Amino acid sequence: MLTLLATTAFAAPTHAEMEAAAWADVGTAKHSEVGTVTIRKVTLQGIECFEGSAVTDVAPSKLLAVVADVEGAVRWSTAGVTEAKLLSNSGGVLEYYQYLDVPGWTFAADRFWFLKSTTEDTGDHAALRWSPLTNGGGHTEAYQKVKTEHPDAIEPTANVGSWIFDKKDDGTHVKYQVCTLPGGSIPTSIQNAATKKTLPDTVGDVVREARRR
Template sequence: MLLFVHAALAAPTHAQMEAATWSHYSDRSHDDAGEVKVFRSTVAGVDCFKATAMTSEVDSKTMLGVVSDVVGAKRWSSAGVTMAEVLGRSGNTLTYYQYLDVPGWTMTADRFWFLDSEIVDNGGTKALKWQKMDPTGPYAARYNAFKSQNPNAVEPPVNVGAWTFTNQDFGVDIGYMICTQAGGSIPAAIQNAATQKTLPDTVGDVVREAKKRLGKN
């Protein structure tokens, strides 16, 4: 099991997120993902969000393959990922970075993150869990060089979350949890509103790409 022993701020743990009480926020019908339910919670003092959906059109293995394809997100994600690189892979662990090109009209800086991830496959549930990479660890030189090359981009001080895909008799339950603080000058209320609004699209991106990989699009 991958252990995360560092934190720039006191980020929630995956166990805390899984045990949290979530309040329903909204429902939205998505062309690819169907009905997506959005929830929110405060975990270890951090605003967190969760989206759930169910699909019978694609399987859990294919969707896990999509979310693990962090470089391919430049193509399949609608979030605006323009740079991505896998720094290291060993067994079920993955270390990588992604760069998010934020539209200029938002008047906010681009975002980037360096993450340690763990791929989990226990048969019934497949998952990708992530947390911030230790900036003083094996990839410190790459991290520092990237920051120097992108001085205006902001790294969220908290970034922890998970994708889960749980097999059911009638399909696959999709779960997406994220606890994050945007950093920079974005007010928390604006960040939270944007996160809640875009969660269904995040789920929909994964289902759409999974359909494409299965020849259903």
């Protein structure tokens, strides 16, 4: 679901811009859980954004239940989420915190984020769209606690994205879109390469967990 010791304001793309954009194909990858994952990218508001898409036999509602399980990501995600806390859940709007343990061999700092996600589910269509909660939004105590316990961790300077699931004749079309700037000392080009490489696993993790349930 996934990235300055102080948050820097940055003009990130809107969800409407992301969904209306002309995404360009940049390749495909095979994944044991979902078969072919198509990878696309587009530059919006100066940020290189990425999309991973695939087709599965799992219903949209089941897939949405997985990505909305923000605390469960500690268990089912292979991305390295080691902490997660749902801070509020009201009317399909989730506010939460997650912490990403970045492998030491990368020489990069760990990442954390406070996000607000909206969800929708009409049966044949389901979606979760997230955007950042600046300085933790209304969760000041939780935000300061994370900053105190993880003083070297970095909060992304931009982090906007979505999961979209649409049932069609050939199955459920899964689409994961993300626009992010890593912050800290990681060159954006390296972060972009890592995002592109991990897209198949990001999509595959969700489908695998939905099947398990």
